[in-house]
Every structure is written in C-alpha cells, then in structure tokens.
Amino acid sequence: MGSIHSxxxxxxxxxxxxxxxxxxxxxxxxxxxxxxxxxFFLTRIFDQSLxxxxxxxxxxxxxxxxxxxxDVVRFSDSGGALFWPExxxxxxxxxKIYVYDENEINGLKHLLFGRDDMISPDSCVKGxxxxxxxxxxxxxxxxxxxxxxxxxxxxxxxxxxxxxxxMGGLNDKEINQIYVKVLSQxxxxxxxxxxxxxxxxxxxxxxxxxxxxxxxxxxxxxxxPEGDRTDKRDTSAFNTWKDIIIPGNIDDGMTTHGSRIVEPxxxxxxxxxxxxxxxxxxxxxxxxxxxxxKQFPDKLECPELKFSGPNKLGRKEYFEHLRNAKFCLAPRGxxxxxxxxxxxxxxxxxxxxxxxxxxLPFQNVIDYTLISIKxxxxxIGTELLDYLESIPDKDIEEMIxxxxxxxxxxxxxxxxxxxxxFNALMWELQRKVRQFHQSSxxxxxxxxxxxxRNLVEFSKWIPPLHLP
Numbered sequence: 001m002g003s004i005h006s007x008x009x010x011x012x013x014x015x016x017x018x019x020x021x022x023x024x025x026x027x028x029x030x031x032x033x034x035x036x037x038x039x040f041f042l043t044r045i046f047d048q049s050l051x052x053x054x055x056x057x058x059x060x061x062x063x064x065x066x067x068x069x070x071d072v073v074r075f076s077d078s079g080g081a082l083f084w085p086e087x088x089x090x091x092x093x094x095x096k097i098y099v100y101d102e103n104e105i106n107g108l109k110h111l112l113f114g115r116d117d118m119i120s121p122d123s124c125v126k127g128x129x130x131x132x133x134x135x136x137x138x139x140x141x142x143x144x145x146x147x148x149x150x151x152x153x154x155x156x157x158x159x160x161x162x163x164x165x166x167m168g169g170l171n172d173k174e175i176n177q178i179y180v181k182v183l184s185q186x187x188x189x190x191x192x193x194x195x196x197x198x199x200x201x202x203x204x205x206x207x208x209x210x211x212x213x214x215x216x217x218x219x220x221x222x223x224x225p226e227g228d229r230t231d232k233r234d235t236s237a238f239n240t241w242k243d244i245i246i247p248g249n250i251d252d253g254m255t256t257h258g259s260r261i262v263e264p265x266x267x268x269x270x271x272x273x274x275x276x277x278x279x280x281x282x283x284x285x286x287x288x289x290x291x292x293x294k295q296f297p298d299k300l301e302c303p304e305l306k307f308s309g310p311n312k313l314g315r316k317e318y319f320e321h322l323r324n325a326k327f328c329l330a331p332r333g334x335x336x337x338x339x340x341x342x343x344x345x346x347x348x349x350x351x352x353x354x355x356x357x358x359x360l361p362f363q364n365v366i367d368y369t370l371i372s373i374k375x376x377x378x379x380i381g382t383e384l385l386d387y388l389e390s391i392p393d394k395d396i397e398e399m400i401x402x403x404x405x406x407x408x409x410x411x412x413x414x415x416x417x418x419x420x421x422f423n424a425l426m427w428e429l430q431r432k433v434r435q436f437h438q439s440s441x442x443x444x445x446x447x448x449x450x451x452x453r454n455l456v457e458f459s460k461w462i463p464p465l466h467l468p
Contacts, residue, residue: 085365088431095144095430098152107181111159114169124163128339129202130249132160134412135223138422153433155188155197161210162203176211183216184464191450191458193439194220198429202249204335207237216467221432223425227359228336238359244428245361247410247421248339251315254346255411262319264348267326267393274352274388275301275325277318278333278340285331285354288380299385301325323347326396327388329354332377345407348400352388354380362409362424371403441466
C-alpha cells in the first residue's frame with residue numbers, strides 16, 4: 001500500500017502550483033500571540049473611551065483615590081446640563097405621550113374634581129401628594145405630548161384620587177366604580193391590556209386607592225413613591241419591572257431657585273447631631289427614637305409635632321427644626337417611604353433611612369451611598385447615635401455636597417432645566433416603551449389587522465369594552 005503522503009489523490013484541495021505546505025514555525029506562533037495581545041489592549045482602550053462618554057460620576061474613596069461609578073448621573077462642568085447613561089435609555093428623549101382629556105372619557109372628571117366637580121386642582125397640588133397634579137400639568141405643557149393617539153408611545157390617565165378622597169369628593173367604593181367605568185371606554189387600554197398606560201398614585205397607599213387595581217392595572221405603569229405596603233396588605237402594588245418610584249412632593253418654597261423658606265445652616269452652628277420630625281403613629285421605630293431623644297436630648301431632637309390646632313407647626317418652623325441637625329432620620333411610618341428623606345436634601349442634612357423595605361427613585365442613575373445612610377431599623381438605639389457621632393464633619397460635608405448636585409432630581413420644578421424630577425421621569429418612561437402591544441383580548445391576522453375575540457377590527461371597537 002502506498003504512503004498517504006505520496007498520494008496526490010489524497011490531497012484534493014492542494015494547489016496545482018505547489019504540492020508543499022508552509023510549516024507553522026515558532027516565528028508564526030509568536031506573531032499570532034502578539035496580534036492577540038495588541039487586539040486585546042486596543043479593545044480595552046476603546047471600551048474605556050466609550051465608558052467615559054456614558055455619563056459617570058467620579059467618586060473618592062476613603063483613601064482619597066478616585067474611582068469611576070458607571071451609570072451614575074453626571075453634570076456638565078458648567079453645572080447646568082444633566083447627562084443620563086445611554087445604556088438602556090438611548091441617546092436622547094423621543095417620547096410621545098397622549099394625555100386623556102377630562103371631557104373625553106365619561107367619569108374621568110369625577111376622578112379629578114369629585115362627584116360634584118367642586119374640588120379645585122389648586123387645593124390638590126399642595127402637600128406631599130401634589131405629584132398627581134404636577135405631573136399632569138407638566139405633561140400638558142410638555143414637548144413630549146402628542147394629540148394623536150395613533151402615534152403615541154404611552155398614554156397618561158390623569159386622576160387625583162388621593163386628594164379627592166381626602167377632601168370628601170369620593171369614597172373608596174365610588175373611586176373603584178369610576179375607575180372601572182373609565183377604563184372600559186379606552187380602546188387603546190384594551191388593545192395593550194393597559195401595558196402602555198400610566199397612572200399616578202402619590203401616597204403611601206399606592207395603587208391600593210383603586211381597590212381593583214390587581215385586576216385591571218396589573219400590567220400598567222404605576223408612578224408612586226411607595227414601594228412596599230405588605231405590612232397591611234397581602235401584596236404590594238409596586239412591581240419593580242413595570243412601575244416607577246417617583247419622589248414625593250416637596251414644598252415649592254424649598255425647591256425653587258433663589259430665595260427659599262429657610263437656608264441651610266453651617267454644620268458648626270447646628271444644635272443637634274440628629275433629628276426626627278414626625279408623628280409616632282404607634283410604629284416601633286419611631287417610638288424608639290422618641291425614647292432615645294429623652295435619654296440624649298442634646299444629641300437627638302424629636303419634638304412632639306402638632307399638625308392641627310393652635311399649636312400647629314408652621315412651614316417655616318418645620319424647616320427651621322429640620323435644618324438644625326447634621327443628620328435627618330427617616331423611619332418607616334404607615335408606609336415605607338417618607339417625605340423627610342427628600343426634604344433633607346434641601347436643608348442640607350444627611351438623610352438616614354430607617355425603613356428596611358423602602359424603594360428609592362432613579363436607582364439606575366443615582367448612587368445613594370454617596371448622599372445618604374441606610375441603617376437597619378432593628379438597630380435603632382445608642383449604637384446608631386454612636387455611629388453618627390463618629391463620622392467626621394469632612395465626610396458629612398462631602399455627602400452634603402453630592403446631595404446638593406443630585407437633589408434637583410427630586411424637585412418638580414417648571415422650566416427647561418434638564419435636572420428635574422419630571423425630566424428624570426421621562427427618561428424612566430422611555431425605557432418602558434414597547435414596539436408591540438398585545439393582550440388576552442387582542443388578536444391579529446395575516447395582513448396585520450388587529451381584531452378582538454369576535455374578529456372585529458380595532459377601529460370599530462365601541463365602548464364600553466370588555467377589559468382584559
């Protein structure tokens with residue numbers, strides 16, 4: 001049998017010009033290795049150049065060395081423009097949001113002004129739940145608003161249920177009935193199963209203000225400051241994947257540019273190490289703080305606040321108390337979130353979160369370790385005061401400085417500033433936009449026609465509709 005190396009027929013792919021194969025020498029191996037190394041380093045350099053343009057905040061370690069925190073909000077050198085990370089958000093805002101008109105849907109006016117349409121929106125814009133009005137008003141004036149439903153990315157359903165309920169305009173049963181009635185008149189809500197519809201629930205109750213939320217809004221986008229109510233209910237209405245945590249509504253007198261209700265005090269002039277301003281509401285954490293303040297009145301201020309009657313604490317007096325400590329304590333109350341967390345940035349005390357289940361806004365872009373402290377609620381006691389007392393003023397000043405830059409994200413201020421709670425919300429909403437929408441009551445045919453269960457085309461759907 002002949003050798004396979006000498007047989008031409010055994011090498012069908014050999015060039016007819018030569019029967020020899022160039023051997024792989026050590027020189028070739030070294031060259032290939034060098035090429036791999038050069039490619040690796042060039043790729044790393046290219047990646048770093050991209051990351052440096054994807055909006056990061058340089059932060060200092062305890063040793064004074066700088067490190068980079070990717071995807072954290074960064075500001076321009078002039079201190080004006082706010083940069084948002086490209087990853088997951090895009091390079092610019094291009095939203096189109098349709099805002100339902102109060103006269104467009106039968107019953108919607110009652111969710112805004114009460115059963116007799118007598119409640120003024122101006123009375124609803126005040127207080128910690130004013131976001132329900134502010135977001136609505138800002139959307140109406142926004143460049144993101146579209147008046148064409150067919151081109152909308154998202155749909156905003158305006159309603160002030162918390163205010164209307166608090167002022168006696170509607171009771172719980174009426175709120176539930178009217179919401180169901182309103183939703184049944186929205187073909188686009190049925191088309192997507194509510195996936196592209198936005199609802200604001202601005203209080204600690206969250207979407208539970210609408211008793212049947214779990215049936216009708218379980219796929220919708222809910223804007224709320226509350227991320228947990230499992231202490232009183234079987235389930236939380238907040239879903240990390242579809243909903244958005246928003247900041248509470250801070251008094252406009254503290255967030256507007258220029259003169260504020262009160263100005264921050266230098267650390268050296270602050271009377272207390274820490275304070276807690278609020279009612280106890282029978283909550284364990286808050287009761288512990290009251291007891292602690294009685295033991296250490298020079299370190300911890302916990303005055304008994306009156307929110308009604310002749311001894312009611314006024315706006316100015318409240319903020320004067322709040323600014324008189326280095327740390328502002330924010331324990332859990334009836335709900336996991338508290339407005340004091342946001343207020344503390346505007347009196348420039350470091351917020352100390354004492355609410356284990358709290359959810360914070362814009363976590364994709366804010367590093368909260370730079371601007372706040374979160375302490376276990378199970379360790380409220382002298383251990384907490386000792387820890388706070390051990391923090392050098394230099395570190396406190398640094399946290400306050402970072403908070404001073406970030407706090408614009410917590411303010412619902414009008415105007416063209418890029419750093420506002422409204423603009424931050426628009427970025428978060430842009431991440432929720434879907435190219436395609438479907439529901440259990442939506443079907444489609446070969447020619448892209450959308451139909452219902454009875455094969456009726458979408459354009460011919462007539463309210464009231466069967467809701468998904």
